[in-house]
Each structure stands twice: as structure tokens, then as C-alpha cells.
Amino acid sequence: MRRRRPEVLRTPLGIVGITLLVILALLAVLAPLVWGDRATATHTDNMLAGPSPEHWAGTDNLGRDILFRTLVATRLSIVLTLAATIFGVGLGLLLGMAPLLLPRRLGRLVVAFVNVLLGFPSLLMVLFLAVILGVSTTSALLAIGIAIAPPFARLVYALGAGVAERDFVAAARIAGVHPLRIMVRHVLPNIAEPLVVNATVTASSVLLAFGGLSFLGIGVQAPQFDWGRLMQDGLAIIYDNPLAALAPGVAFVLTGLALNLTGEAAAGTFGAKSRIRTTRSLTERRSVSPRSNTRDADTDLVLDVRDLEIAFPGPYGPVSPVRGVSIALRAGEAVGIVGESGSGKSMTALAVAQLVEEPGRVTAERLTFCATDLRSGRRTAHDALLGTSLAVVFQDPMTSLNPVMRLGSQLGEAARRHQGLTRRQASARAADRLRAVHLSDPERRLRQYPHEFSGGMRQRAMIAMGLMGTPRLIVADEPTTALDMTVQRQVLDLLQEIRRKHGTALLLISHDVSVVSSICERVLVMYAGRIVEDLPAADLYTQARHPYTRALIGAVPEMTTDLDAPLATIAGQPVDPRHVPDGCAFAARCPRVTDRCRQEEPTLQAGPAGTVACWHVGDPLPAETKEVAVG
Template sequence: MGARRRVREVRPTDGPLLEVEDLRTYFETRRGLVKAVDGVSFELIAGRTLAIVGESGSGKTVLSRSVMGLLPQRNVTREGRVRFAGLDLVGAPEHELRELWGDQIAMVFQDPVTSLNPVVRIGRQITESLRHHVGMSRSEARAAATALLRSVGIAEPEQRLRWYPHQFSGGMCQRIVIASAIACGPQLLLADEPTTGLDVTVAAQILDLLQRLQHERQMSMILVSHDLGLVAGRSDDIIVMYAGKVVEKAPTATLLSDTRMPYTEALLRSAPRLTDGSHRRLPTIPGAPPDPSDYPAGCRFASRCAYAQPRCAEEEPPLRPGAVPEHTYACWYPVGTPHGAEALELNRAGGAVG
């Protein structure tokens, strides 16, 4: 493979780096059409971090892959608009997307141990995108990989390049995956639950590492997580997803202080706090997310919601603005409003909620 011309040059745009408009991603399965992502819109300004939060099955992983276009080749429909640095990604053929993948848009996956090929030395796994996209020579790529390993905090990088993944711990593997993802200097880094399966201190280190690299390299980042508490201190904006839809979207501080969507509130309350007494039961969200191949009418969260009223099961709430224009939420009886308080009171009186 000879030196490749970088076909997609970084094009400075005035607007946001990434614009997603009404993105839908459906999978044809034997059980029917699974609507994993069902009309999601958001924007990401260059250099900022957006967190996507939701339960398992809320569609956040599919959303991150769908933004990139990294989906199975068959039985998938992807509609809507994704504009990245002025380029339309929806409908672009895979060979064009491939020029962006690993070069301008990179991804860090959930499980670092299985994300690395067990039979390939990590050196080659880091250098292959450099050789492929940037057209570096073997020795140039080696030098770059050594520097990358050092920057993600791996000691003795020259020797470690010759090691295989099984010779590293999970946290080390994630550092290697990150090194390989940022190798070509992407503008956008997608991190899909990058700390699942790592213990708490290592998880914090990995997130700190991502944050540091993002600042150093002025990347934009999409951080996918099920843990609202984890991303709270590490994101500029947060999107809360439920059943394939965005249910609340706001700058991080606003979302935490001025929560409107009962689902967001429930997520926040189900995280343990140090100020809670020991052996205190954590509040949980009753029930399970709806079947993605058969969503109920109305608000998809209604059946599990403490605020739910008859209207919720009939009419789907649109996203509407909150106190600040960047804050939107989809709820008929929002938290922190007289309307919501009334609805909650009504349900408590009726014995529906403890």
C-alpha cells in the first residue's frame, strides 16, 4: 500500500463540526423492524465534549456507530442527515467513509481486551492506520507509535510495541486502544462506554486521559455512558436517550441543576451518593425499556414514569425548550414545574407511586 493522499482535508467550517438531524437507524430482524435510533438530532461544536447517556438498550451505542456510519452492511436502514466538517455522511458509499474512519473520526470501544486482535502485536495495531491513512514509512510509524504509547501513559513504549494484547491488563489495553484511535489525529473521537469492565480507579484514569488528550489535541468528543454521574464532570453538554429518542438535552450544568425530564431525574436518583446513609436502598426505575420493535404510543417512558398521566400514553411529547434555549426536553409534566408537581401528587395520592 503506497502513500495515500488524504482525500478529506480538514475543512474549517463556521458552524458546528458535527450536525445530526433526525437520524434514524432501523435493523431488520426476524422479530421485526428494530428502531434502535428513532429520530435523533444534535450538534457538536468543535473542541467540545458531548455525553450521550441512557440505559442499556436505549440506542446510545447504535447512535454513536450510526453517526460514523459503522453499521452492518445488510438489513440496516439509516436515514436523516449527518454532516461532519461539511460532508454528508448518510448515503455516502463505504469506501468514502473509510477515508474518514480512523483518520478524521475515530472510535474507542467498550471492551478494550476484545477490541485488540489477540494474534497481532500491539505495535502493528497502532501503526496500521498511520501507514494506511497518513502513508508513513515503517520507521516513521514506529516512532509515532512510541510517542503515542508514551502520551497515553505506557512505560517503556519501544519494547511494549512488540507485545501482544494478552500481556497487558484491561486498563493498559484501553490505553492502547485509545493510542490507536487518536493515532492519525482525528477531529472527532467517539468513546462508547470506554470504561465498562474496568475497576473504578482505572475507569477514572481512562476518562482523565481522554479529557487530557482532547484538550491537547483539540478534538471533539462524544462520550457514551450509562452513568450520568461519571460523565457529569467531564462533558460540556449531555443528551439523555430513551428508547431510541432524545428525551432531554442541555448543557451539563443546566441538565443537573434544572432537570426537566422525569427519566433524567430517575437516572440521577439511582446513582449512589456519599451523603446517603449506609445500607440505604437505591431508588431504581421500575420495569424495563420498551421493545424496540414495538414502541408504545405516546411517551415511551410513560409506563415507568412517576409523573405519568393519561395524556402521556396517548400523545407523544415533542422536544420543547426549557429556561435556556440550549435546553430541550420531551415531557408533558416536567420536573420542577407546577404541572409536574401536580401530576406527581396525583399519582402519589392514587397510590401508584411509593
């Protein structure tokens, strides 16, 4: 089969840029070998000669051929440019990644340090450092590298911080992937395109900066010479022989043009096709059995959360989006959490998955998963347990998968780390898991990128990623929101099939009570960070007592809903976690509110079918649920 040309060579810019770079590379290698002696040979009888057939650009004040010197200077000019660029870009990468890897307070110090450096003009910083470090080629290289690092660091941090919040990075954290590996394998490839463009433009600036320092006499020192030093020599005779200064000037222009054109042409494909290979982790990869951490007593209790609270610092005190939540799941049990956006559903799931980062604080009377206390112990042990026994299916499958990695690499990453599988074994396991979630031709799918999948296929792939280990709990956070009804049903049926076949517990988070009631055995209703009702799914429509639960049920259209009437809605707005009122948080929206509701916060108490936090548990239900439940 005919091989396709690299995409960078399919555009005029790429062809011109690559051609110029190849010519410059050949000159850098061959020119000193072919013309080195003629470039340094002095001819005192032919000093300051003008252009001639023997000397196309004339000679300098020692009779040396200016054209040959310009060609020979290509090596030193390019080597110094590349060295300073690599040093500066490498230093910028370290400074830019540090805030994303270090603890929050240390990261802020690094960001502040970079911001201070950005306050100094780059040219002044180069001159200052070059003088302080001493007049030499090495000093100039270090000065330029240090000067270009802060802007590059700022770019890396700004772009990386956005990618670090994506769901596929959270999935990698759940899998226990080392933070440095996450940065190198998941974050940097997704910001490669702007970094490549910036690096090539920076290389052009470095070339000019080095030339400028040499021109001023504080860069390359005799007997070495680069294009900047040749321009300095040519400036003295520019009126007698303009080519003495124009020859190295043209070299500057062509090299800068080559770097910029190549960078622009390559950037469009680099971000989508770059692959950064990392060495295997130095930590020992051990397979962790999910059942090895369980105790004989109550072995079917997968998740036990008691009085969970999450707090973030705010301008007027801590903000608590989750307050006193308790959840218990046993093997094979399906529990749903419903509520409006901002009620604390997803934040609760993040706390279970250990994904609430600083400055967030997670406290609980009990927080155990597979009989392991997640509040204490080594984080590496928790990562190993969560990476094999917990699967998380996020809301948007497109943001849950790394767009620049093939599916096989993403599925196999956690298995290779936690189960000690080889690349071939992990690939076979991944194909088997794709087959288990009913994706056809799994071997071909492993070689594809996420954008080649439909929405339903991507969601199935996310479920398959969770099945790479032996999950005892699947946390599905709005897994069907972005899918059409047909695919939604298929995904829900797949979760049910996995739960029944493997005895896996399921925690389904949704704002749609109809979805939760269709596959869950128990329903938890959350409002303003608290569970306000806990009851069996079979009794949801008939025995729900909390006005908020009734309002959620009433807001779901039915087959008998009058198409000419406005859709039912819940009056008012959800509670702002920063300003939770006294008493019942739902009081301002409740049609049955009393003074007691506004003054005392109700606690969970026994209801007809479960527990409910309401002062009106014993009151009869309204005759028309929807009309009473909504405002």
C-alpha cells in the same frame, strides 16, 4: 542467549509427529532416487515370492520388490494428499469467507449452496465426481478436493462470523482497512487453531480417500502406483503373503498418525503465534488531511446529525432502535449520552462511524462529519476520512484489540494505509502516541501482545490507536465500565487532556450520569431510541425536568445515601424496540403519567435549562427527587 525450542517440539506428541513427518518427507524425496529402479525392475523367475533376506516383504506377480515399491510410493501418495488437501482447504476458505465479504444477499446464497453440498455424504460425492470427471489421477484429486471443501467452508464461516463481530474488527473497519485485509489479517489468525486441527485431520482423510479410489481402480493408474494401488495388488495374494497388503497398510497408518499428532501439538500454539503476512494494498495510499474536507463556513462544526433513524427488518415490520436523533458537536466540545442499556446510545455511535451493516438501514436529514456528507459519495473516501479523523474507544479493551497481533502492528496499520507511512515511520509514530497517553517504555510495549497489558493500559492503547491520525472526534462508548475507580479516573482525565490539548470533540456514551456530568459540557438523555432531554451538564442535577432523567440521577448512590436502605431503582423494564407504545415511551414507568402521555408522543421543547420531551415541563419538581423518580 540460548534459543528456545519451538513449542510444538516441547510435547511428546509433537516430537513423535514431527519425527514421523520428517522421515516420511525424506522418504518421499530420496526413495525414488535410491530405490526407484529396483522398485520397477521385473524378475519373472522370482514372481510371488514370500519374504526373504533379499526381499523383506516378498515380490509381486512380476517379481518386483514389494517393500521398495512401498517406499517409492511414499512420494506420490504424500504429494497427492497434500495437493488435494491444499485444493480443498483453499476452496473451503474461499467459500467460508465469501459470505463475510460479499453483500448480505449474495452471502446468503453462498451459505445456502454450502448447506446443500453438506447434505451429500462425502464418500458418495467423491465417487460420483471421480466417475463424472473421468478415471485419472487428476480427476481423483479434483473430486476429493471438492468433497472436503463444504465442511471446511462451514467451519470457516461459523468461526469467522463470531470473530467478525468483535470490537477490534470494528476498529479496523473504522480505520478504513479493506474487508479482504481485515479477513486475512484480523479474522483468520484468530480462528487458526481449529482450522489447523481440521486441516490435518482432513489430510489424513484425504490420504485414505485417495488410497480407497486407487484400491477401487479409479484413482492412480498404471504405470504409476501409490499405497492404495499396492494394497489392491497385495489383496490378491494376501493369503500367501500377508505382507504384500500389510506393508502399504502400515504406511497408511504411520502417515495418518504423523499428521494427526503434529496437528494436535501445533494447534495449541498456532492460533496464538501465527502471522499471516499480506501484500500491500494495490490501492494508492494517500494521506488525507482531516481539515481538507472542511468548508470555510462553520469550520468548527465537527459532527452534525439531524433526524437520524436506524431500522432493521423484523417479523412484523421494521424495528427502529434509534428514532429521530439529532446531535451537533463542535471542535473541543464534550457531549455525553446517557441512558439504560437498549436506549440506542451505542447504535447511534455506530451509525456515525458507518458501522451499521445490512440489513440495517440508516437514514437522516443530515449526517455530516468534518463537513463531509456521509450519506453520499464514495465509501473509500469516507473510510479515509473516518480512518484519520474519527477515533472510537470501545467498552471492553480486551475485545477491542486483536489478541494475536503485536500492539505495534495494530497501531501502525491505519497509519500505513491512510498516511502512506513506511513500517519504520509507523512504528515511530505508534511509540510517540503511546508516550502521549502516558504508557511507559513505549518501544517495548509495541512488541507485546494485548494479554500482556492491564485493563487500564489496554484502554490507553486503544486511545493511542485513535490518535495515530489527527482525530477531530473521539467516540468513547462506555470506556470505563470494565475498569476500577482509580483507573477509570485516569482514563477520563486522559480524554480530557487530549480534548483540551488538540481541540478534539468528545462524544462520551455511558449509563452513569455521574461520569458524564464530570467531564462533559452537555448531556443528552436517550430513552427508547429518542433524545428526551438535552441540557448543560452543570444544570443536570438542579434543572433536569424529564422524569426519566430525574430517575437516572436518583438511581446514583451518593455519600449521604442510607446504607441500610435499599438502593434506588427505576421501576419497570425498558421499552422493547419491537413494541414501542403510543404516546410517551416512558409513560408505563413514569410516576407523573396522564392520559395525554399515553396518547400523544411529546416533542422536544424549551425547558428551564435546555430542551425536554415531556408534557409536564412546567410542573414543579418533586420535593424528594429520588422518592418520586423511582418506582
